[in-house]
Every structure is written in structure tokens, then in C-alpha cells.
Amino acid sequence: MFSLTPKEDKFFEFFVETANIAYKASNMLVEFLKDLDNSEENLKKLKEVEHEGDRKQHQILEQLNKTFITPFDREDIYIIAKDMDDIIDLIESAASRFVMLNVSKVTKEAIILGDMIAASCKEIITLMEELKNMKTSKYLNKKIIEINRIEEEGDRVSRRAIGDLFRSNIEVIEVIKWREIYQYLEDTLDACEDIANVIEGVVMKNA
Amino acid sequence: MFSLTPKEDKFFEFFVETANIAYKASNMLVEFLKDLDNSEENLKKLKEVEHEGDRKQHQILEQLNKTFITPFDREDIYIIAKDMDDIIDLIESAASRFVMLNVSKVTKEAIILGDMIAASCKEIITLMEELKNMKTSKYLNKKIIEINRIEEEGDRVSRRAIGDLFRSNIEVIEVIKWREIYQYLEDTLDACEDIANVIEGVVMKNA
Amino acid sequence: MFSLTPKEDKFFEFFVETANIAYKASNMLVEFLKDLDNSEENLKKLKEVEHEGDRKQHQILEQLNKTFITPFDREDIYIIAKDMDDIIDLIESAASRFVMLNVSKVTKEAIILGDMIAASCKEIITLMEELKNMKTSKYLNKKIIEINRIEEEGDRVSRRAIGDLFRSNIEVIEVIKWREIYQYLEDTLDACEDIANVIEGVVMKNA
Incomplete structure (x- = not known):
């Protein structure tokens, strides 16, 4: 049988909390993209959520450093905390x-990619909720595959968008701006996939 | 004396296989660059090899997670699998x-850089083949130095190419495109160097 | 009581030495930016310091691989050596x-960002000097916070600079060049922050 002490349980709670912060940030991004008239104000609110994520990461690392026995590899807990922070950043x-x-x-x-980021972050919440049942959960693998699928689809969307950009007749300076925006959106989906891959490794090791 | 069980041997075999997939991909890149008229079709074939690499990486990670005693640090096996996948991607x-x-x-x-990537991937095959003899092999160090040399030379080639690009009179939009292409070619040589450095560390630790 | 054998002490010495190399490089960057008429010659000198950093990193890794008991986690020593090398590169x-x-x-x-890089590298020297007293040092935490503050401030400076760049009427080709330069300067400050964060983790673990 597999049982957790309250202290070990803490990590699973923290991960669900970070996933919720990332999901909140992703929803704010979706709204941000639809309301560019107020982008400066909306960005400030998003920055606050980013700081909330920083504090949560710090909390996880502090817990990690005072916990002798961790529910799975220390190194993996560290990487998950770091990668979740990367998504929010x-x-x-x-x-x-x-x-x-x-x-x-x-x-x-950009709207489509924003929606995909939110979809991916939603899946990550379920990943984190199911993580404590990793030995028996039937959802984990489905969710991991789904996040990988979203990333691949996002790659296609952004490659097509960038291709169209360079084929269009818009000013070069606009091409440069959008090239950079698409890169950040794509990198965010990559960061979601990174989390899925780390969790996959954790599940494999503890199977 | 140093002796391996069949299971441990498996990792060395897998690494040689991944190196062969990377080398195949690098040769396809060399051909790709000479046949841009059929770039869409050729890219599809390259994508298949990328998926072959994904499957091999997955196989290594599965083997890793069911193997209790590994021929060297688990973490290094994990990193080698990941870095080889990065090269192919x-x-x-x-x-x-x-x-x-x-x-x-x-x-x-671009042709020169493509050739250098293929040369570097070829050296990586030898690295992987010699890895199981790391305690006695005389080739490993030479190969590591050679891969580092190729990367430094590639850096010079791409810096010069980018410099020429910005000094030329071609359209700005073309400058942007080629800046991006050179970056990816340079990043690929960097990824080859990363593998060489990880192997160097493994050899040092097990000397 | 906490006491170090001469061998363990070696790592702390090496880290101070690498930090001094990084600080030297950062000061050369500051001078470089004020003397662009001689950029080719000045770059050559900077490359020599980069090679000095490479040799120091190699020395640390060799020491690591022949040391059985390290003053703190092997993995962290490895990461510090690598991250310091990244700053210099x-x-x-x-x-x-x-x-x-x-x-x-x-x-x-660019001048401001160069000065901030030098300021951050200077703080890293103190970090490294204090590392051997990590259990009692009162400076470490202050220095870590200061390096993080510099990075955040640098982020604001470079975001503003890039914004101004795109709003200005200079030629697009110049916008591209400067976008790239600011990216490298910002990445350097990020690399300084990475070191601060790794050290923070080391201090927490050994508190």
C-alpha cells in the first residue's frame, strides 16, 4: 500500500495551487488578447499573478529543503516547481x-494560441490533482498525451501564422513584432509540454 | 575488471541507435539544402525520422525506469537521451x-554548416560506440575535442555569414529569414557540443 | 561545528576565481561599449578571458570528479560551474x-545594461566569498536579493529600450541589430540571476 504523511501530501497540494495560478494567468492572457485597448492595465494585473507564482515557487522550495523524505525524487520536485514558474513567466x-x-x-x-495555452494549463491542473494517485490513476497518461497533442497542434498553428506573416505585404517592422509574439506563445506551449514530460518520467519511475 | 550485464549493455546499444538516427537526419538535412525545390516533401521525410528519434528516446526512458542498476549515473543517461532528441528536433x-x-x-x-552538422553527428556515433569502453578507449577524448572544434568553427562560419548578411544590400525581410535559419543551424551544432560535454563528464566520473 | 578539509575548500576558492574572471569580463564589456572604434581588438581580449573561464570550469569539473566528499551537492557544484561559464560566454x-x-x-x-552586468558580477564575487560561511553569513541573502533586483531593473530598462526602438524612425535593419544586442545583454543579467538562485537553493539546503 501507498500512504502519505501530511508533510509529503503538502507537495501535491502546492503543485495543484501552482497549476491553478498558471491557469489563472492563462485565462488572463486570453482576456488580454481580446482587450488590447487596456493592455497596460491588464499587464499590471498579470504581473501580480506572476509574483503570486514566484511566492508559491519559493514556498515549495522552502518546504523541499525542510522535508527529509519526499514523496518522489527531490530533483523532480525542484524541476516541477521551476517549470511551472517558467510557464507563468x-x-x-x-x-x-x-x-x-x-x-x-x-x-x-494569436487568439487560437492563447486558447491553446489555457487548454493546456487546464490539463495541467488535472495532472497535478491526479499526481498523488499516480500508481492507479487512469487519467494521467491521457492528460500527458493531450498536452503533447496541443503542443504539436500549436506548433503547426504558429508555423503557419509565421509563414503567412512573411508572405504577406505588411510592413517589415510589423513582421518582426509578430514573429516575436508568436515565438513567446509557442515557447509557452513548449513549457507546458515540458511539465507533462517531467510528470511522465515521475509516473514511470514510481509505477 | 569492468563487466556489464545484458541489461546494462542495452543502454549503450540504444545510444548507438539514437546516434545513427541523428546522423541519418543530418544527412537528410545536407540533401534537403541541395534540393529546396522539393522542400515540402523532403521535410515530411525528415519529420518521420524525428518521430523515430522520439520513439527511441521513449524506449531509453522506459528501459531506464525498469533498470535498477545502470552502467553510469541515471541522471546522465536521462540527459543523453534528452540531448540526442534535441539534436534531431x-x-x-x-x-x-x-x-x-x-x-x-x-x-x-548554410551548406557548410549543414556539412558540419553531419560531420559532428558522425563523430557522435563513434562516441556512443566507444562509450562502453570508456575506461580504456583512446578515441573518446579525441572525438570530444573534434566535436568542440567543429562547434567553434561553425560559430565563426555563422558569425561571418550573419555579418555579411547585414552588410549586404538584400531586402530586410530576407535578412530576417536568413538570420533565423543561421540561428537554427548554429543551435544544432551547439546541441552536438552539449552531448560531447555530457559524455566528457561521464568519462571523467568513471575514469 | 562545520569544518572543511583542504580539498573541499578548493571548490570555494575556484568559485571565487571564476567570479573574478566574470567580473573582469564584465568590466571589459563596460570599456568595450565606450570604445567601439576598437571593437575588433577589444573583442579579441575578451575572447581570451572567455578561454580563461573555460579553463577554470574544466579545472572545477576535474576537481569534482576526483573528490569523493564535496562540501555540498555535487550536482550544485556542477551547475554553478556551468552557469558561471554561461555568464562569461x-x-x-x-x-x-x-x-x-x-x-x-x-x-x-546599452551602457546602463553593461554597468548593471558589472554590478551584478561584483555581487557574485561576494556571494562566492561568503559561500564557505553559508551557515552563518548575513550577507548572502542580501546579495541574492540585490542580484534579483538588478535583473528586474534590467528587464525594465531593456523592455523600455526595445519599445523606444520600435517606436523610433530609425531604419528597420538597425532595429533588428539593436533588438539582438539588447537580448544578449538581458540574457546576461538573467544568467547572473540564475547563479543567485542556485546559491539560494544551496544555502537553504545547508541551513
Whole structure:
């Protein structure tokens, strides 16, 4: 039988909490993209969520350093905390490009990629909720496959969007701006996939 | 004396197999660059090899998770599998830029960098073949130095190519496209060097 | 009581030495930015310091592989050596952009970012000097916070600089060049923050 002490349980709780912060940030990104008229204000709110993520990461690392026996590899707990923080940072960075580069009109593909980031972050919540049942859960593997599928689909969307960008007749300076925005959106989906892959490794090791 | 059980031997076999997949991909890149008229079709074939690499990486990780005693640090086996996968992914990404950015003419420098990637991947095969003899092999160190040399030379080639690009009178949009292509080619050589450095560490630890 | 054998002490010495090399490189970058007329020659000198850093990293890894008991986690020693090397490499890469992209006039913001890199590298020296007293040092935490503060401030400076760049009327080709230079300067400050975060983890674990 597999049983957890309250202390070990703490990590699973923290991971669910971080996943919820990432999901909140991803929803704010979705809204951000639809409301570029208020991008500066909306970015400030997103920055607050980013700081919330920083504090949660710090909490996990502190817990890690005072816990002698961890529910799975220390190193993996450390990597999950770091990778979750990367997702949230990248969401903020993607949004900040619109302010920095003074982009006031969104594209269809950016909206699609934003929705995919939110979809991926939602799956990550379930991953984290199921993690404590990793020995028996039937959902984990499905969710991991789904996050990988979203990333591959996102790759296709952004490659097509970038291709269209270079084929279009818009000004070069706009091409550069959008090239950068798509890169950040794609990197965010990659970071979601990284989490899925780390969790896959943890599940395999503890099977 | 140093002796391996069949199970441990498996990892060395897998690494040689992944190195062969990377080398195959690098040769396809070399051909790809010489046949941009058929870039879409050629890219599809390269994507298949990328998936072959994915499956091999998965096989290594599964083997890792069911093997209790590994021939060297688990973490290093994990990193080698991941870094080999990165090389193959980057080769595909480099090729995909030509399709995505609608680039139909190659440059001399891209050809040179493609050849260097293939040369580096060839050295990696020998690295992997010699890895099981790491305590006695005289080749390993030479090969590691050679891969590092290729990366440094590649850095010079791509810096010069990018410099020429910005000094030329070609359209800005073309400068952007080629800046991106050179970056991917350079990143691929960096990924080859990463593998050489990880192997160097493994050899040092087990000397 | 906490006491170190001469061998263990060696790592702390090496880290101080690498930090001094990084600080030297950062000061050369500061000078480099003020003397772009001699950028090719100055870059050569910076490359020599980069090689000095490579040799020091190699020395640390060799020491690591012949030391059975390390003063703290082997993995962290490895990461610190690697991250310090990244800082020095990025400083050289940032400078090399000016030569590669044929940029002969500096901006106010590049100067500011250069100064911030030097300030951050100076703090890293103190971090490394205090590391051997990690159980009692009162400075470590302050220095870590300061390096994080510099990185956040640098992020604001570079985001503003890039924003201004895209809003200005300079030629697009110049926008591309400067976008790339600012990226390297920002990445260097990020690499300094990475070191601070790794040290923070080491201190927490050994508290």
C-alpha cells in the first residue's frame, strides 16, 4: 500500500495551487488578447499573478529543503516547481510584448494560441490533482498525451501564422513584432509540454 | 575488471541507435539544402525520422525506469537521451524554416554548416560506440575535442555569414529569414557540443 | 561545528576565481561599449578571458570528479560551474554582436545594461566569498536579493529600450541589430540571476 504523511501530501497540494495560478494567468492572457485597448492595465494585473507564482515557487522550495523524505525524487520536485514558474513567466512575457512593441490589434492565430495555452494549463491542473494517485490513476497518461497533442497542434498553428506573416505585404517592422509574439506563445506551449514530460518520467519511475 | 550485464549493455546499444538516427537526419538535412525545390516533401521525410528519434528516446526512458542498476549515473543517461532528441528536433526545425519562410535558394554558408552538422553527428556515433569502453578507449577524448572544434568553427562560419548578411544590400525581410535559419543551424551544432560535454563528464566520473 | 578539509575548500576558492574572471569580463564589456572604434581588438581580449573561464570550469569539473566528499551537492557544484561559464560566454557574445553586426555607435541604454552586468558580477564575487560561511553569513541573502533586483531593473530598462526602438524612425535593419544586442545583454543579467538562485537553493539546503 501507498500512504502519505501530511508533510509529503503538502507537495501535491502546492503543485495543484501552482497549476491553478498558471491557469489563472492563462485565462488572463486570453482576456488580454481580446482587450488590447487596456493592455497596460491588464499587464499590471498579470504581473501580480506572476509574483503570486514566484511566492508559491519559493514556498515549495522552502518546504523541499525542510522535508527529509519526499514523496518522489527531490530533483523532480525542484524541476516541477521551476517549470511551472517558467510557464507563468512566459505568459507574462508574451503579453508584455504587446505593450513593449506597441501592438494594438490582435490576430486570429494569436487568439487560437492563447486558447491553446489555457487548454493546456487546464490539463495541467488535472495532472497535478491526479499526481498523488499516480500508481492507479487512469487519467494521467491521457492528460500527458493531450498536452503533447496541443503542443504539436500549436506548433503547426504558429508555423503557419509565421509563414503567412512573411508572405504577406505588411510592413517589415510589423513582421518582426509578430514573429516575436508568436515565438513567446509557442515557447509557452513548449513549457507546458515540458511539465507533462517531467510528470511522465515521475509516473514511470514510481509505477 | 569492468563487466556489464545484458541489461546494462542495452543502454549503450540504444545510444548507438539514437546516434545513427541523428546522423541519418543530418544527412537528410545536407540533401534537403541541395534540393529546396522539393522542400515540402523532403521535410515530411525528415519529420518521420524525428518521430523515430522520439520513439527511441521513449524506449531509453522506459528501459531506464525498469533498470535498477545502470552502467553510469541515471541522471546522465536521462540527459543523453534528452540531448540526442534535441539534436534531431533542431535539425528538423532548421529544415522547416525553409518551408515556413518560403526560402527557395540556399547559401554557401548554410551548406557548410549543414556539412558540419553531419560531420559532428558522425563523430557522435563513434562516441556512443566507444562509450562502453570508456575506461580504456583512446578515441573518446579525441572525438570530444573534434566535436568542440567543429562547434567553434561553425560559430565563426555563422558569425561571418550573419555579418555579411547585414552588410549586404538584400531586402530586410530576407535578412530576417536568413538570420533565423543561421540561428537554427548554429543551435544544432551547439546541441552536438552539449552531448560531447555530457559524455566528457561521464568519462571523467568513471575514469 | 562545520569544518572543511583542504580539498573541499578548493571548490570555494575556484568559485571565487571564476567570479573574478566574470567580473573582469564584465568590466571589459563596460570599456568595450565606450570604445567601439576598437571593437575588433577589444573583442579579441575578451575572447581570451572567455578561454580563461573555460579553463577554470574544466579545472572545477576535474576537481569534482576526483573528490569523493564535496562540501555540498555535487550536482550544485556542477551547475554553478556551468552557469558561471554561461555568464562569461554571454558577455563575449553580447560584445561580439557589435563586430558581427557592424554597430559603431552605442546607446545610453546599452551602457546602463553593461554597468548593471558589472554590478551584478561584483555581487557574485561576494556571494562566492561568503559561500564557505553559508551557515552563518548575513550577507548572502542580501546579495541574492540585490542580484534579483538588478535583473528586474534590467528587464525594465531593456523592455523600455526595445519599445523606444520600435517606436523610433530609425531604419528597420538597425532595429533588428539593436533588438539582438539588447537580448544578449538581458540574457546576461538573467544568467547572473540564475547563479543567485542556485546559491539560494544551496544555502537553504545547508541551513
